Amino acid sequence: xxxxxxxxxxxxxxxxxxxxxxxxxxxxxxxxxxxxxxxxxxxxxxxxxxxxxxxxxxxxxxxxxxxxxxxxxxxxxxxxxxxxxxxxxxxxxxxxxxxxxxxxxxxxxxxxxxxxxxxxxxxxxxxxxxxxxxxxxxxxxxxxxxxxxxxxxxxxxxxxxxxxx
Numbered sequence: 359x360x361x362x363x364x365x366x367x368x369x370x371x372x373x374x375x376x377x378x379x380x381x382x383x384x385x386x387x388x389x390x391x392x393x394x395x396x397x398x399x400x401x402x403x404x405x406x407x408x409x410x411x412x413x414x415x416x417x418x419x420x421x422x423x424x425x426x427x428x429x430x431x432x433x434x435x436x437x438x439x440x441x442x443x444x445x446x447x448x449x450x451x452x453x454x455x456x457x458x459x460x461x462x463x464x465x466x467x468x469x470x471x472x473x474x475x476x477x478x479x480x481x482x483x484x485x486x487x488x489x490x491x492x493x494x495x496x497x498x499x500x501x502x503x504x505x506x507x508x509x510x511x512x513x514x515x516x517x518x519x520x521x522x523x
Contacts (some may be wrong), residue, residue, distance in 0.1 A: 377517060381411050384511040388504045397500050398488075406504025407511070415512045421469060422505045428466070428473030429501045431457065433494035435474070436481025440490035445483045453478060477501070 388407040392400030406425070410418050435453055443449040454475050461471035481494045488496075 373517070380511060380515050380517070381408055383515075384408070384411050384507055387511075388507045391507065392500050392503050395499065395503075397496050397503075399496065399500060402497065402500035403504040403507070406501045407508040410505055410508025411512060413512070414517070415509075418509055418512050422509055424467050424469040425473045426502065426505055428461075428470035428475075429477045429498055431460065431470070432474035432477025433481055433498040436478040436497075437490040437494035439478070440482045440493070445485055450479070450482055453482070 384407045385404040388403040389400055392403035397403070410422055410425075413421060435457060439446075439449055439453050457474045457478060458471050461468070461474065477494075477497055481490060481497055484493075486493055
């Protein structure tokens with residue numbers, strides 16, 4: 359039998375409500391913009407915006423630059439490998455390794471490597487009816503829309519910084 363316990367009423371502070379509203383607005387706007395461009399997996403724009411909006415503007419700018427670079431590298435590598443080899447597991451593993459080496463050689467943060475690997479996996483391993491270059495371009499555009507809208511919203515709709523007591 360389930361026993362109901364009287365609990366203290368839940369209070370949501372203004373910051374939590376504002377953050378929820380900002381995230382919902384950004385995710386919805388990203389989804390609509392990606393759909394406006396008829397991108398097939400427009401949800402990636404919304405997902406990316408939600409990720410960007412979890413950071414302050416300063417943090418979001420630096421991480422978003424790495425996300426953008428990593429996505430571009432991963433999309434290009436995924437398109438190339440998928441066109442040459444299809445969804446080959448050994449080629450995928452070797453390409454992940456090479457992306458790590460390339461990221462290190464370019465002095466990129468591990469975040470760029472992480473986003474490159476994720477994009478590689480999405481482009482290379484998910485079989486679709488379109489050519490790999492089209493899939494890669496779509497993924498890059500979807501993520502880029504999410505980054506741009508997330509950054510714009512972070513810049514214009516600032517989160518209040520809690521005051522120190």
